[in-house]
Amino acid sequence: MKGxxxxxxxxxxxxxxxxxxxNTVAGNINLNYDFxxxxxxxxxxxxxxxxxxxxxxxxxxxxxxDDRFELNTxxxxxxxxxxxxxFIGNFRTQYTKGFDYKQEPKSxxxxxxxxxxxxxxxxxxxxxxxxxxxxxxxxxxxYTFVNDFFSGKFGVEEGKNTAFSLGFNLxxxxxxxxxxxxxxxxxxxxYSDYLANVGNVDLxxxxxxxxxxxxxxxxxxxxxxxxxxxxxxxxxxxxLFGLGVNYSFHxxxxx
Numbered sequence: 001m002k003g004x005x006x007x008x009x010x011x012x013x014x015x016x017x018x019x020x021x022x023n024t025v026a027g028n029i030n031l032n033y034d035f036x037x038x039x040x041x042x043x044x045x046x047x048x049x050x051x052x053x054x055x056x057x058x059x060x061x062x063x064x065x066d067d068r069f070e071l072n073t074x075x076x077x078x079x080x081x082x083x084x085x086x087f088i089g090n091f092r093t094q095y096t097k098g099f100d101y102k103q104e105p106k107s108x109x110x111x112x113x114x115x116x117x118x119x120x121x122x123x124x125x126x127x128x129x130x131x132x133x134x135x136x137x138x139x140x141x142x143y144t145f146v147n148d149f150f151s152g153k154f155g156v157e158e159g160k161n162t163a164f165s166l167g168f169n170l171x172x173x174x175x176x177x178x179x180x181x182x183x184x185x186x187x188x189x190x191y192s193d194y195l196a197n198v199g200n201v202d203l204x205x206x207x208x209x210x211x212x213x214x215x216x217x218x219x220x221x222x223x224x225x226x227x228x229x230x231x232x233x234x235x236x237x238x239x240l241f242g243l244g245v246n247y248s249f250h251x252x253x254x255x
Contacts, residue, residue, distance in 0.1 A: 008242030028053035041078040086125035140169035155230030181212040
């Protein structure tokens with residue numbers, strides 16, 4: 001069991017600055033919590049990933065920079081040294097409304113639990129360590145939830161609030177040290193729906209690079225790519241960089 005809390009804050013201000021600039025204030029808070037249960041042939045890993053960020057940019061006002069809640073759980077029953085019969089579960093959504101500011105006036109593109117995704121299914125897990133695992137789930141169910149405002153979007157039919165899909169899910173995790181005090185974490189999920197758009201693959205890939213300055217100060221870089229035709233016809237990409245305060249708690253793994 002291990003938790004990690006990170007807070008990143010940055011600020012800039014200008015007064016009679018000849019080359020120009022906008023006053024900005026921004027902050028992000030992130031919480032990761034891992035629960036690992038191991039006993040005899042049972043391996044159960046659960047991870048909560050959540051974060052929220054907001055910025056104030058001059059006359060543009062407040063804008064959301066990060067908004068995420070994700071719960072992952074994976075139960076495995078060992079069949080050989082590195083292989084398990086598995087069952088995966090995943091739930092992800094966001095807390096508040098999101099807007100597209102490129103349009104005038106701005107348009108709402110997401111809301112609380114709209115969309116929200118619930119994924120679960122049986123499979124086979126290869127796990128060499130807590131730093132390296134790959135799960136193959138050939139019969140994975142996925143539900144997409146939206147409110148009335150977003151009915152007809154995110155793959156949900158007009159007039160409905162939920163959509164069901166059944167497909168192939170592959171998820172992997174790999175964390176390693178690049179050098180002393182620098183680690184890279186890779187998280188990937190691929191999903192292909194048997195019931196619609198056969199052969200089309202949704203991709204969610206995230207890379208986190210952490211630079212440890214000392215026990216409480218760390219730099220963090222995130223590169224996150226999503227390919228999902230139901231939410232956007234374009235490749236989605238976000239990049240975060242920050243220097244902030246980190247606090248680890250409940251650091252215990254074996255039961």
